[in-house]
């Protein structure tokens with residue numbers, strides 16, 4: 001029989017005891033300080049960060065095409081012909097109400113104008129929006145779903161929600177520089 005180290009009267013401790021012993025080596029509580037984001041890479045958050053804004057900030061189009069003021073039900077809900085009431089490009093706001101049964105040209109990222117709630121991709125329209133038509137024709141209006149191709153304000157992070165919890169590791173990709 002070979003002699004093992006257990007036979008030498010070694011003092012064994014449990015995993016929990018070992019953890020506690022290690023914990024006493026860590027200086028606690030850790031301090032906190034306010035520093036700029038540029039210095040924050042590799043640090044940890046001392047406090048939870050609550051989102052001060054909605055992400056995305058506005059309800060906006062996920063596709064280039066038209067934003068419809070789609071009636072909830074009844075006449076017009078599945079209409080193919082849609083009069084164009086104007087346009088809103090990414091970076092712009094359009095504050096005028098779009099009447100039910102009308103649409104506006106929209107590009108990806110542009111906030112949906114009041115009255116609209118549904119987007120149809122340009123590929124699913126019969127005419128080119130570049131020709132500035134007076135109305136568009138949707139290729140398959142029976143497939144329309146309320147809210148399609150729309151990103152709701154706050155759907156990624158709602159205002160007031162936890163954006164990053166206390167203790168979260170900080171790395172440059174979180175703030176982009």
Ligand SMILES: Nc1nc2c(c(=O)[nH]1)N[C@H]1C(S)=C(S)[C@@H](COP(=O)(O)OP(=O)(O)OC[C@H]3O[C@@H](n4cnc5c(N)ncnc54)[C@H](O)[C@@H]3O)O[C@H]1N2
Pocket residue numbers: 062063064065108121122123
């Ligand atoms: N009707 C449709 N709409 C959309 C479709 C679709 O298939 N049909 N696809 C969707 C998808 S998926 C995406 S993703 C977005 C893409 O639209 P974006 O506006 O986000 O992107 P681009 O049109 O490619 O424009 C990017 C723009 O940025 C310039 N660029 C690139 N790198 C830089 C940089 N480092 N700094 C500054 N600018 C940069 C690039 O040259 C382009 O001009 O569309 C949906 N909609």
Ligand code: MOO
Pocket residue numbers: none
């Ligand atoms: O080309 Mo996209 O799929 O939203 O990044």
